[in-house]
Amino acid sequence: MLKPESIRQLEQIVGKDCILTAKEDLATYAYDGTTTWSGTPDVVVLPTTADQISAVLKFANEHRIPVTPRGSGTNISGGSIPTRGGIVLCTTRMNRVLDINAANLTATVEPGVVLQDLNNLLAKENLFYPPDPQSFLSCTVGGTVAENSGGPLCIKYGVTKQYVLGLEVVLPDGYVLTIGGTTVKNRTGYDLLPLFTGSEGTLGVITRVTVRLIPKPAARRTIIAIFDDMTLAGDVVSRILANRIVPAKIEFVDNFVIRRVEEKMKLGLPVDANTMLLIDVDGSVEAVESEAKQVLAMLQEGGAGMARMAQDEAEANLYWKARSAGFAAIYGAARTVIAEDVTVPRDRLSDFMKKLDEISKKSGFSIVIIGHAGDGNVHPSVFTNSREKEDLDRLQDTLTAIFEAALELGGTLSGEHGIGLEKKRLLARALDPRAIDIMRGIKRLLDPNNIMNPDKIWEEE
Numbered sequence: 068m069l070k071p072e073s074i075r076q077l078e079q080i081v082g083k084d085c086i087l088t089a090k091e092d093l094a095t096y097a098y099d100g101t102t103t104w105s106g107t108p109d110v111v112v113l114p115t116t117a118d119q120i121s122a123v124l125k126f127a128n129e130h131r132i133p134v135t136p137r138g139s140g141t142n143i144s145g146g147s148i149p150t151r152g153g154i155v156l157c158t159t160r161m162n163r164v165l166d167i168n169a170a171n172l173t174a175t176v177e178p179g180v181v182l183q184d185l186n187n188l189l190a191k192e193n194l195f196y197p198p199d200p201q202s203f204l205s206c207t208v209g210g211t212v213a214e215n216s217g218g219p220l221c222i223k224y225g226v227t228k229q230y231v232l233g234l235e236v237v238l239p240d241g242y243v244l245t246i247g248g249t250t251v252k253n254r255t256g257y258d259l260l261p262l263f264t265g266s267e268g269t270l271g272v273i274t275r276v277t278v279r280l281i282p283k284p285a286a287r288r289t290i291i292a293i294f295d296d297m298t299l300a301g302d303v304v305s306r307i308l309a310n311r312i313v314p315a316k317i318e319f320v321d322n323f324v325i326r327r328v329e330e331k332m333k334l335g336l337p338v339d340a341n342t343m344l345l346i347d348v349d350g351s352v353e354a355v356e357s358e359a360k361q362v363l364a365m366l367q368e369g370g371a372g373m374a375r376m377a378q379d380e381a382e383a384n385l386y387w388k389a390r391s392a393g394f395a396a397i398y399g400a401a402r403t404v405i406a407e408d409v410t411v412p413r414d415r416l417s418d419f420m421k422k423l424d425e426i427s428k429k430s431g432f433s434i435v436i437i438g439h440a441g442d443g444n445v446h447p448s449v450f451t452n453s454r455e456k457e458d459l460d461r462l463q464d465t466l467t468a469i470f471e472a473a474l475e476l477g478g479t480l481s482g483e484h485g486i487g488l489e490k491k492r493l494l495a496r497a498l499d500p501r502a503i504d505i506m507r508g509i510k511r512l513l514d515p516n517n518i519m520n521p522d523k524i525w526e527e528e
């Protein structure tokens with residue numbers, strides 16, 4: 068519990084109107100996008116400059132006060148839960164787009180800029196920042212850098228780390244570090260950018276981000292396909308890629324999600340479909356027409372019950388809206404929903420689907436599937452009830468079975484949601500022990516007092 072004197076000191080640094088201490092306010096910062104983790108902070112600090120953040124961290128470091136950086140709190144790994152109370156440092160008031168440089172194809176922003184706000188501004192200049200986590204309407208750029216987020220577009224365009232050119236990060240001792248810059252090429256010593264990108268708030272607070280942009284593709288076509296069998300859909304995805312076509316997006320949702328979205332949004336989705344594949348191809352007009360036709364033919368040959376191109380932009384947007392609503396639809400469907408995040412090699416997708424079916428039957432839990440089929444990133448969501456102890460005990464075994472199935476197929480523990488609190492108990496199964504030692508060493512070097520987002524990524528030693 069922070070002493071009133073400490074709160075007063077923080078007020079002096081950021082100003083009284085940038086501090087929250089009321090019980091109701093603190094409660095709203097006790098959660099993130101997960102449904103099973105919570106932790107109430109002693110104080111929420113809403114700084115407006117990097118200098119203020121530097122002073123807050125110096126103070127916290129000196130007094131060994133834990134600091135949890137936070138953007139919009141949409142992560143689904145428990146990353147912004149203040150497990151030890153202390154300070155939640157929320158960046159949402161640092162929301163200025165500082166520069167859009169069309170000649171250099173870069174943008175520089177403060178960390179609290181909402182991803183969609185950035186893309187709306189870029190669209191006016193015919194520019195495009197591809198990393199597209201499906202929380203884009205509310206997540207912050209700083210949060211997506213800290214999570215190295217990806218999304219449907221990453222099959223063709225890559226994830227956040229492929230776009231970050233420069234960062235300003237306030238280290239736990241208050242030092243304001245600048246790394247990278249505004250150049251596409253930069254080979255000067257060890258590359259620290261990818262270290263901070265994906266560091267989940269454990270190494271410092273990101274206060275400025277410069278990203279690489281690309282021109283908005285001239286054309287896009289959306290193709291919808293329905294399958295009676297999810298493994299057939301997985302096989303077609305492998306075939307499309309094996310034929311050297313890399314669509315901008317290949318997403319799939321299962322029957323539960325289709326029905327649930329339809330129930331909520333009345334979009335006219337095919338509610339009997341076992342699986343719906345949504346594919347976007349983009350690029351020049353000629354390339355898009357040719358690739359879309361080839362993809363359509365492969366879907367039809369691969370056993371799709373129905374496959375066709377969206378008639379126009381409005382119809383395409385409608386299907387993508389349904390896909391974006393997928394997670395929200397799932398979350399409302401049970402008392403507790405654990406939306407998992409594993410990745411398997413793309414040619415093992417069908418095998419993974421079969422394993423999920425076996426795990427669901429064996430455990431008795433419903434497992435609903437939504438995912439980025441194009442990059443093998445699958446989100447099996449397990450429906451349970453956190454109020455039933457028996458359910459929760461069984462749940463851990465079921466989640467472990469899902470991770471093990473992915474790892475056995477050559478996959479990873481997390482594709483995009485990060486480790487946070489959610490997966491730290493499994494980290495040792497996924498990484499070389501020496502790699503974990505190196506990571507812990509980096510953490511100790513930068514944060515010897517362990518004030519920055521403690522308890523995340525590793526079990527305590």
Ligand SMILES: Cc1cc2nc3c(=O)[nH]c(=O)nc-3n(C[C@H](O)[C@H](O)[C@H](O)COP(=O)(O)OP(=O)(O)OC[C@H]3O[C@@H](n4cnc5c(N)ncnc54)[C@H](O)[C@@H]3O)c2cc1C
Nearest residue numbers: 138139140141142146201202207209210213217268273483
């Ligand atoms: C409906 C939904 C759909 C999603 N879809 C996807 C998806 O398709 N792909 C994907 O990759 N993810 C997805 N996510 C999760 C994704 O990780 C987050 O939405 C996003 O990256 C977090 O942004 P945020 O601003 O909410 O950060 P928060 O949740 O507030 O924080 C995330 C982590 O970053 C740290 N952090 C935040 N800001 C900073 C900062 N300035 N400096 C240092 N550390 C910081 C926090 O401590 C925490 O560990 C989804 C989440 C939801 C709820």
